Amino acid sequence: MKGALLVNLGSPDSTSVKDVKKYLDEFLMDKRVIDTPYLIRAFVVKGIILNTRPKKSAEAYKKIWWNEGSPLIVLSERLHKKVKEQTQIPVELAMRYGNPSIKSGIQKLVNKGVTEIFLIPLYPQFAMATTETIVVLANKIVKKEYPNIKITDFPAFYNKEDYISVLSNSIQKHLEETKPEHLLFSYHGVPERHILKSDITKSHCKIDGSCCNTPSPAHEFCYRHQCYETTKQVAEKLNLKEGTYSTSFQSRLGRDPWLQPYTDQTIENFAKKGIKNLAIVTPAFVSDCLETLEEIGMEAKHSFEEQGGKQFSTIPCLNDDKAWATTVANWINNWAK
Numbered sequence: 001m002k003g004a005l006l007v008n009l010g011s012p013d014s015t016s017v018k019d020v021k022k023y024l025d026e027f028l029m030d031k032r033v034i035d036t037p038y039l040i041r042a043f044v045v046k047g048i049i050l051n052t053r054p055k056k057s058a059e060a061y062k063k064i065w066w067n068e069g070s071p072l073i074v075l076s077e078r079l080h081k082k083v084k085e086q087t088q089i090p091v092e093l094a095m096r097y098g099n100p101s102i103k104s105g106i107q108k109l110v111n112k113g114v115t116e117i118f119l120i121p122l123y124p125q126f127a128m129a130t131t132e133t134i135v136v137l138a139n140k141i142v143k144k145e146y147p148n149i150k151i152t153d154f155p156a157f158y159n160k161e162d163y164i165s166v167l168s169n170s171i172q173k174h175l176e177e178t179k180p181e182h183l184l185f186s187y188h189g190v191p192e193r194h195i196l197k198s199d200i201t202k203s204h205c206k207i208d209g210s211c212c213n214t215p216s217p218a219h220e221f222c223y224r225h226q227c228y229e230t231t232k233q234v235a236e237k238l239n240l241k242e243g244t245y246s247t248s249f250q251s252r253l254g255r256d257p258w259l260q261p262y263t264d265q266t267i268e269n270f271a272k273k274g275i276k277n278l279a280i281v282t283p284a285f286v287s288d289c290l291e292t293l294e295e296i297g298m299e300a301k302h303s304f305e306e307q308g309g310k311q312f313s314t315i316p317c318l319n320d321d322k323a324w325a326t327t328v329a330n331w332i333n334n335w336a337k
């Protein structure tokens with residue numbers, strides 16, 4: 001029997017410093033997130049980051065937390081419910097870090113008699129720190145605990161026509177309402193070296209991004225190329241004029257260089273240049289979360305307004321949008337045919 005597993009990033013169990021610390025420990029000790037040798041990672045994460053960050057992050061989580069829990073988890077559950085309503089096969093939801101775990105998701109499917117799992121990492125663009133870590137962990141669990149189960153993973157869907165279409169429609173609706181002077185596509189960043197590590201050709205990708213418009217097999221796993229491509233395809237679909245939209249990268253952690261331009265600096269520069277009405281869309285995330293609701297919806301908005309900007313609007317992630325749930329259900333149903 002066939003079944004599907006939707007996997008998102010995860011959130012702390014609560015906004016307590018203890019739970020945030022536990023979550024960040026699991027997240028940041030993942031060698032595909034902080035990709036240094038183990039001893040350096042342990043020193044940096046356990047010796048430095050976990051001493052200060054959990055308190056700060058817990059405060060940020062408190063600002064966005066809902067009565068039902070973490071927005072990312074609640075919105076993923078709502079999407080899961082709508083997807084289940086549109087398919088005959090069992091579908092479970094799991095998180096890469098925290099709860100519900102990937103192991104529990106697989107166990108629930110196995111309990112229902114599933115022997116073939118369609119694994120859908122809920123990330124439009126491939127990254128070592130997102131798609132790859134999910135695929136690796138799910139396969140590791142299956143190999144160890146359920147050797148007779150087969151897994152098929154769904155690749156990054158950054159350029160799939162149906163995804164581009166639902167994303168574009170959600171953006172279009174917002175643009176008609178707010179009529180911004182500029183639309184910023186802000187993607188979660190990754191350290192620059194992650195781009196080089198994911199280059200399967202070992203020679204295509206360049207730190208400065210000059211490679212991303214030259215076709216290459218490397219792009220199947222190039223986060224930066226895939227982000228640019230999502231922006232490009234949405235811009236084409238919506239007929240956006242050159243110069244009225246751009247791409248930037250947010251949520252940098254630490255001192256190493258991450259993908260640029262940085263969102264916070266870009267937004268400040270727009271305000272300083274006299275842009276008054278700015279809209280932001282965050283297509284690396286399919287569910288609103290700390291990084292969209294707090295970092296963009298609160299921090300970035302504040303900085304834009306402080307520098308003279310007047311109207312700063314955030315376009316919600318696809319969340320449990322009806323057409324988006326139908327798109328995910330279609331992927332599952334086509335695979336299960």
Ligand SMILES: C=CC1=C(C)c2cc3[nH]c(cc4nc(cc5[nH]c(cc1n2)c(C)c5CCC(=O)O)C(CCC(=O)O)=C4C)c(C)c3C=C
Binds near residue numbers: 010012024070127288
């Ligand atoms: C969308 C894809 C994501 C990539 C790529 C990614 C990479 C990445 N993230 C960190 C560090 C942190 N990220 C944090 C939160 C967070 N990150 C993503 C997604 C991606 N991260 C999401 C959806 C969230 C929000 C989770 C939620 O509960 O709402 C955090 C925790 C919050 C904080 O303290 O700021 C950290 C830390 C690294 C190092 C990284 C490297 C590639």
Ligand SMILES: [Fe+2]
Binds near residue numbers: 212213
């Ligand atoms: Fe590239």
Ligand SMILES: [Fe+2]
Binds near residue numbers: 251
């Ligand atoms: Fe992150």
